[in-house]
Amino acid sequence: MIGKWLDIGPVTQIEPGTARTLPVDGGEEIAVFRTMTGECHALVNKCPHKQGPLSQGIVHGNVVTCPLHNWNISLRTGEAIGDDQGCVPTIPLKVDGGRIFLLREAVVPSAASVLADKAA
Amino acid sequence: MNAPASFEGAKRTGEGLPEKLVVIGNGMAGCRAVEEILARDPERFEITIFGAEPRVNYNRIMLSPVLAGEKSFDEIVINTQEWYDSNGISLISGDPVTYIDRANKTVVSALGRVEPYDRLLIATGSDPFIIPVPGKDLPGVVTFRDLDDVDKMLAAAEQGGDAVVIGGGLLGLEAAHGLSLRGMNVTVIHLMPTLMERQLDEAAGWLLKAELERRGQTILTGADTECLLEKQGPEGKCIAGVRLKDGREIPADIVVMAVGIRPSVTLAKASGLAVERGVVVDDHMVTSDPAILAVGECVQHRGSCYGLVAPLWDMCRSLADGLTGSPNGYEGSVTSTKLKVSGIDLFSAGDFSGSDGAEDIVMRDAARGIYKRVVVQENKVIGAVLYGDTADGNWYFDLLRKGDDISDIREALIFGQAFASGGALADPNAAVAALSDDAEICGCNGVSKGQVVACIDGGAHSLDAVRSTCKASASCGSCTGLVESLLAIRLGGEVESGPKTLCKCTSFTHDDVRRLILEKGLKSIPETMQELHWTTPEGCASCRPALNYYLLCAWPGEYVDDQKSRFVNERLHANIQKDGTYSVVPRMWGGLTTPNELRAIADAAEKYGARTVKVTGGQRIDLFGIHKEDLPAIWADLNAAGMVSGHAYGKALRTVKTCVGSEWCRFGTQDSTGLGVTIERMTWGSWMPHKFKIAVSGCPRNCAEATIKDFGVVCVDSGYELHIGGNGGIHVRATDLLCKVETEEQALEMCAAFIQLYREDAHYLERTAPWVERKGLEWIKGRLLGNPEEVRELAARFHISQKHSQVDPWAQRAGGERADLHQHIAEVRPLHLENVI
Ligand SMILES: Cc1cc2nc3c(=O)[nH]c(=O)nc-3n(C[C@H](O)[C@H](O)[C@H](O)COP(=O)(O)OP(=O)(O)OC[C@H]3O[C@@H](n4cnc5c(N)ncnc54)[C@H](O)[C@@H]3O)c2cc1C
Ligand code: HEM
Ligand code: SF4
Ligand code: FES
Numbered sequence: 001m002i003g004k005w006l007d008i009g010p011v012t013q014i015e016p017g018t019a020r021t022l023p024v025d026g027g028e029e030i031a032v033f034r035t036m037t038g039e040c041h042a043l044v045n046k047c048p049h050k051q052g053p054l055s056q057g058i059v060h061g062n063v064v065t066c067p068l069h070n071w072n073i074s075l076r077t078g079e080a081i082g083d084d085q086g087c088v089p090t091i092p093l094k095v096d097g098g099r100i101f102l103l104r105e106a107v108v109p110s111a112a113s114v115l116a117d118k119a120a
Numbered sequence: 121m122n123a124p125a126s127f128e129g130a131k132r133t134g135e136g137l138p139e140k141l142v143v144i145g146n147g148m149a150g151c152r153a154v155e156e157i158l159a160r161d162p163e164r165f166e167i168t169i170f171g172a173e174p175r176v177n178y179n180r181i182m183l184s185p186v187l188a189g190e191k192s193f194d195e196i197v198i199n200t201q202e203w204y205d206s207n208g209i210s211l212i213s214g215d216p217v218t219y220i221d222r223a224n225k226t227v228v229s230a231l232g233r234v235e236p237y238d239r240l241l242i243a244t245g246s247d248p249f250i251i252p253v254p255g256k257d258l259p260g261v262v263t264f265r266d267l268d269d270v271d272k273m274l275a276a277a278e279q280g281g282d283a284v285v286i287g288g289g290l291l292g293l294e295a296a297h298g299l300s301l302r303g304m305n306v307t308v309i310h311l312m313p314t315l316m317e318r319q320l321d322e323a324a325g326w327l328l329k330a331e332l333e334r335r336g337q338t339i340l341t342g343a344d345t346e347c348l349l350e351k352q353g354p355e356g357k358c359i360a361g362v363r364l365k366d367g368r369e370i371p372a373d374i375v376v377m378a379v380g381i382r383p384s385v386t387l388a389k390a391s392g393l394a395v396e397r398g399v400v401v402d403d404h405m406v407t408s409d410p411a412i413l414a415v416g417e418c419v420q421h422r423g424s425c426y427g428l429v430a431p432l433w434d435m436c437r438s439l440a441d442g443l444t445g446s447p448n449g450y451e452g453s454v455t456s457t458k459l460k461v462s463g464i465d466l467f468s469a470g471d472f473s474g475s476d477g478a479e480d481i482v483m484r485d486a487a488r489g490i491y492k493r494v495v496v497q498e499n500k501v502i503g504a505v506l507y508g509d510t511a512d513g514n515w516y517f518d519l520l521r522k523g524d525d526i527s528d529i530r531e532a533l534i535f536g537q538a539f540a541s542g543g544a545l546a547d548p549n550a551a552v553a554a555l556s557d558d559a560e561i562c563g564c565n566g567v568s569k570g571q572v573v574a575c576i577d578g579g580a581h582s583l584d585a586v587r588s589t590c591k592a593s594a595s596c597g598s599c600t601g602l603v604e605s606l607l608a609i610r611l612g613g614e615v616e617s618g619p620k621t622l623c624k625c626t627s628f629t630h631d632d633v634r635r636l637i638l639e640k641g642l643k644s645i646p647e648t649m650q651e652l653h654w655t656t657p658e659g660c661a662s663c664r665p666a667l668n669y670y671l672l673c674a675w676p677g678e679y680v681d682d683q684k685s686r687f688v689n690e691r692l693h694a695n696i697q698k699d700g701t702y703s704v705v706p707r708m709w710g711g712l713t714t715p716n717e718l719r720a721i722a723d724a725a726e727k728y729g730a731r732t733v734k735v736t737g738g739q740r741i742d743l744f745g746i747h748k749e750d751l752p753a754i755w756a757d758l759n760a761a762g763m764v765s766g767h768a769y770g771k772a773l774r775t776v777k778t779c780v781g782s783e784w785c786r787f788g789t790q791d792s793t794g795l796g797v798t799i800e801r802m803t804w805g806s807w808m809p810h811k812f813k814i815a816v817s818g819c820p821r822n823c824a825e826a827t828i829k830d831f832g833v834v835c836v837d838s839g840y841e842l843h844i845g846g847n848g849g850i851h852v853r854a855t856d857l858l859c860k861v862e863t864e865e866q867a868l869e870m871c872a873a874f875i876q877l878y879r880e881d882a883h884y885l886e887r888t889a890p891w892v893e894r895k896g897l898e899w900i901k902g903r904l905l906g907n908p909e910e911v912r913e914l915a916a917r918f919h920i921s922q923k924h925s926q927v928d929p930w931a932q933r934a935g936g937e938r939a940d941l942h943q944h945i946a947e948v949r950p951l952h953l954e955n956v957i
Pocket of ligand 2: 778779780784785786787821822823824825
């Protein structure tokens with residue numbers, strides 16, 4: 001059986017205050033963030049402005065500043081903050097037993113999926 | 121909130137006989153529940169309590185003061201044996217229940233005792249979580265949960281020596297404090313970068329860490345335990361220390377594991393009750409079996425498990441209400457935290473992780489070590505973190521729980537209850553106006569309100585003017601708000617805005633921040649933010665990189681670069697492109713290359729699929745379209761051919777462009793290429809306020825375009841002309857001639873001195889061109905010309921800094937450092953049916 005949640009590994013693989021990426025074959029690459037206070041969030045790794053990779057921005061509080069043109073994006077809602085208008089999809093995420101789980105259907109909308117090691 | 125139906129059908133075991141209530145767990149929740157029931161209907165039950173611990177009920181949270189030697193066990197007992205006796209309660213202590221027979225409604229204990237029940241109450245609390253590392257079962261590894269644990273720690277402390285506490289949360293820090301007071305040499309190992317990260321933010325966590333270190337504890341944050349080390353003791357193997365994943369080893373005579381708790385559910389689970397993380401209960405604490413209730417840390421209510429006592433009191437009240445017929449259900453609890461370490465005041469409640477639309481109000485007072493942060497959303501307090509002054513903690517917590525609208529007191533909220541609820545005083549200007557003339561405004565410089573007012577009336581019409589005239593708020597800045605109020609009171613709308621502050625997180629300018637970092641010896645980003653009263657908890661994308669650079673420049677070799685505070689290009693040592701790929705530029709000293717290097721570049725371009733290969737304006741070759749995961753590999757290949765990072769991505773020395781000079785050119789006056797190579801070898805790797813370009817031309821024809829560089833050398837027959845402050849870009853600026861020198865050595869020394877002057881003085885993200893215009897050429901000449909001593913010192917400081925920065929970051933990454941920055945966590949692939957086995 002394929003579970004509802006996709007286990008993407010331990011929380012500790014993301015340094016607090018940074019993000020790491022999860023490419024999805026047939027879907028959008030996902031940026032998984034961990035804030036300084038330890039909260040985790042998953043967003044499509046594309047800035048609503050011009051598709052900048054949000055995973056590479058500077059994280060402060062619950063906000064990431066896009067590396068391309070400095071839009072500030074809320075990690076909780078994916079919405080641009082301040083004068084800028086735009087929103088990037090968020091992926092439901094939960095942390096359980098020190099591991100991060102993403103809602104499978106939000107990762108790959110149509111197909112069932114598995115996690116493959118990059119090396120594999 | 122319906123009264124649970126199960127109670128109506130509650131059976132009596134016999135006419136007139138009380139029902140039999142059996143409680144499993146003689147802890148805080150179990151006994152409190154019994155007290156609540158007795159208070160409502162003392163005749164209702166005949167009560168038996170089983171306790172695994174061989175003693176009466178005591179206040180578990182006070183184990184910390186017992187460990188610290190501030191309380192004795194007798195002082196923390198809640199219910200003495202007389203209490204059990206006088207209420208007709210049989211206490212069976214030291215004999216845990218091992219089995220619940222729901223069919224026959226009996227429980228069985230370890231010693232074989234069988235006890236029937238009509239109602240069963242499970243209050244088994246939590247078990248400490250033991251991290252599953254090798255050595256976890258060694259003698260000398262303890263947890264911190266009950267009096268036996270405290271006794272073990274006290275026995276160890278008697279021998280003295282080293283204690284390691286794994287876990288820098290509430291429990292761990294209280295254990296560490298106790299052991300430290302008992303004379304042990306304590307190290308706390310914490311996985312996260314911030315202590316108590318679930319209750320504190322970075323700023324408060326830093327203050328706490330600094331205070332604990334001041335008290336002699338060693339605090340290792342970001343430290344992951346790999347295993348526990350053993351040695352041969354007098355009675356066999358015992359604990360010897362802890363090894364971290366980074367290889368460090370810390371000796372230990374005792375290790376306290378305090379990394380968290382898990383609801384104690386084994387018994388409930390074995391008896392077939394609904395159990396998720398905890399024993400699942402409804403609003404009246406009834407489990408999936410109507411005859412069985414559960415309360416305390418072992419339960420899960422509306423999806424939440426709790427690890428603090430306050431929720432237990434609410435749960436016990438609802439439980440007793442339900443049992444005795446009144447229908448007040450439990451609706452969950454909001455919790456607040458205090459750390460019980462004497463001399464450290466710390467309070468935290470609610471949500472302070474910065475949710476959307478939430479606004480932070482921050483007040484810092486460095487002189488008194490105070491940090492206060494109140495989080496407001498839609499005019500309600502939703503969270504608070506207080507360090508150093510927790511007097512208003514309960515008030516904020518009250519506002520938070522009640523959800524009171526605080527718009528009327530918003531301006532004064534952060535100053536606390538006394539101030540905010542003072543009617544007219546809720547307007548900070550009015551409050552300041554009400555102060556007497558001799559009230560002290562600036563504690564650092566001892567400036568009274570009267571003096572500040574006199575200074576404003578005397579013509580100081582901006583914050584900056586006040587700072588420079590009477591020094592108020594010129595040091596730590598915590599009184600900035602008061603001075604601004606005074607300006608507003610005296611001048612109304614006439615207040616002049618001062619020079620631009622570093623960013624919206626601070627009232628200080630770049631210059632102030634740079635000066636104060638040196639004056640106060642500030643050595644980390646959180647420390648700087650605290651001491652300089654940052655108004656945001658973690659800063660922003662503007663100030664974090666600036667502070668990182670200022671600290672790096674101020675404390676070479678000492679400050680540890682904060683990668684999180686670097687722009688992506690400097691974090692990944694490559695330039696991000698608009699499609700999210702990167703470009704890679706290897707260093708070519710002075711613009712020279714070799715066939716071998718070119719071959720390696722060509723191979724790399726093919727191997728890693730560079731879609732564009734371009735010769736840059738700085739005489740380098742740029743490979744475009746490289747993926748971040750491939751960066752370490754392409755760097756390894758380029759390293760193998762002898763090339764290092766070109767720093768084309770950094771606020772750093774970029775390139776030294778040269779012309780062919782006297783070696784080949786018929787006009788050449790000096791060896792411009794050779795000098796360029798020497799300069800580049802001297803300056804590469806240095807971090808700067810902004811990018812920095814150098815060029816060396818062999819004669820005034822200036823083919824290397826030295827007069828639009830940050831530092832340019834134009835060779836002439838009699839020596840070298842040194843030019844500064846040039847820039848291409850949007851506003852082209854030709855250089856100013858700084859001076860002419862006769863030898864290469866002099867040119868090199870002046871180059872180093874000029875760079876260091878720029879590094880130490882300019883604002884972050886200020887190129888040399890605007891910097892030279894802001895400071896004036898005369899100021900720069902004043903520092904560098906006719907002042908050989910200062911030039912020598914500046915150059916010496918540059919060379920010291922270079923000792924620490926001339927490390928090829930590509931080689932480090934190619935060698936496997938910080939692989940997490942380059943690799944994906946994993947990959948998701950569609951699951952095709954044919955792949956399913
Ligand atoms: C050192 C320390 C400091 C703390 N400080 C604070 C603080 O400052 N503020 C705060 O809010 N909270 C604090 N806590 C947490 C607080 O103590 C707990 O929330 C509270 O004790 C939980 O009550 P409980 O009844 O659910 O569990 P417990 O008090 O642990 O009671 C459970 C009891 O059940 C017994 N038991 C378990 N299984 C069985 C069985 N099968 N048969 C019989 N008996 C069994 C256990 O031995 C235990 O005595 C602290 C905890 C510790 C350990
Ligand atoms: C009086 C005017 C100039 C003369 C006589 C002159 C002459 C020369 C000569 C002889 C070379 C030698 C090249 C070689 O053999 O490799 C050269 C190179 C070059 N010149 Fe000029 N030049 C002049 C002005 C300029 C100017 C104004 C520029 C650009 C702003 C310029 C840009 C270059 C460049 C980029 C090179 C190649 C440098 C190198 O990489 O080695 N030249 N020039
Ligand atoms: S700057 Fe002078 S020496 Fe250098 S290449 Fe041009 S003409 Fe020759
Ligand atoms: S792409 Fe993110 S700000 Fe432009």
